[in-house]
Structures are given as C-alpha cells and as structure tokens.
Amino acid sequence: MLNLVPNYVYIYQIRGFSYYQLDDFQRSIGDYTIAIRLDPNDKSPYNDRKLAYYQTGQYRLAIADFNQAIQLDPGYAFAFSRRGLAYDQLQDIDRDRLDTVD
Numbered sequence: 001m002l003n004l005v006p007n008y009v010y011i012y013q014i015r016g017f018s019y020y021q022l023d024d025f026q027r028s029i030g031d032y033t034i035a036i037r038l039d040p041n042d043k044s045p046y047n048d049r050k051l052a053y054y055q056t057g058q059y060r061l062a063i064a065d066f067n068q069a070i071q072l073d074p075g076y077a078f079a080f081s082r083r084g085l086a087y088d089q090l091q092d093i094d095r096d097r098l099d100t101v102d
Contacts, residue, residue, distance in 0.1 A: 009035045009038045009039045009042065009045070010035075012031045012032070012034045012035040012038070012045070013031070013032065013035050013044060013045055013048065015031045016028045016029075016030075016031030016032040016035065016045070016048055016049070016052075017048060019031060020048065020051065020052055020055075023055075025052045025055050025056045026056075028048075028049075028052040029049055029052045029053065029056075032045045032046075032048050032049035032052065033045075033049065036049070041072060042072075043068075043069045043072040043073050043076065046065045046066075046068045046069040046072070047065075047069050047078075047079065049065050050062045050063075050065030050066050050069065050079075050082070050086075051082075053065060054082070054085075054086060054089075057089075059086045059087075059089045059090050060090070062082075062083075062086045063083055063086045063087065063090075066079045066080075066082060066083035066086065067083070070083070
C-alpha cells in the first residue's frame with residue numbers, strides 16, 4: 001500500500017500505531033516522524049510520537065512533541081496533562097505543577 005500512495009499520512013500513522021502496540025517504539029517513532037514530515041500541521045502524529053518517546057524514556061523529545069501538539073491545538077488538555085507527567089520524570093516540579101491538576 002505504501003508503494004501505491006507513499007505520501008498518504010494516515011497509512012504511516014496506522015503502521016506507527018501498530019508498531020507501538022507491539023512495543024516496537026523505534027519503528028513507531030520512525031513512522032510518526034514520516035507522517036509529521038508529510039503534514040506538519042496535523043497534531044495526531046505528534047500526539048502519537050510523544051507517547052512512543054515517553055515509553056522509551058526520551059522525555060525531552062516527548063515534551064517537544066507535547067509542545068507542538070499544544071501549539072497546533074491550544075485547548076488540547078490531554079497534551080498538557082501528559083506533558084506534566086514528562087516534566088515529573090525529569091523532576092521539573094515547577095513545570096509539572098503548571099500542567100497537572102491535583
């Protein structure tokens with residue numbers, strides 16, 4: 001299918017999600033990165049890639065994707081709450097408190 005429509009963003013997102021479900025986070029990140037290159041204004045691949053970064057302990061990269069998703073959709077509450085968890089992993093308590101609600 002990718003050979004037939006190599007620029008179809010959704011295919012990379014689906015395959016990235018499949019890799020994520022198989023705990024193959026590096027391939028997942030790769031496919032989400034391609035999807036982002038094809039459509040940098042879609043928050044979905046940023047959302048998905050940040051979860052894979054988080055699972056691999058790449059919290060700063062996850063935060064960068066959280067920030068991009070928030071920039072694309074300022075009302076995206078899920079991104080704020082998960083970004084707070086990533087800040088917590090980095091022990092950035094002040095920023096964590098800004099993003100999470102007790």
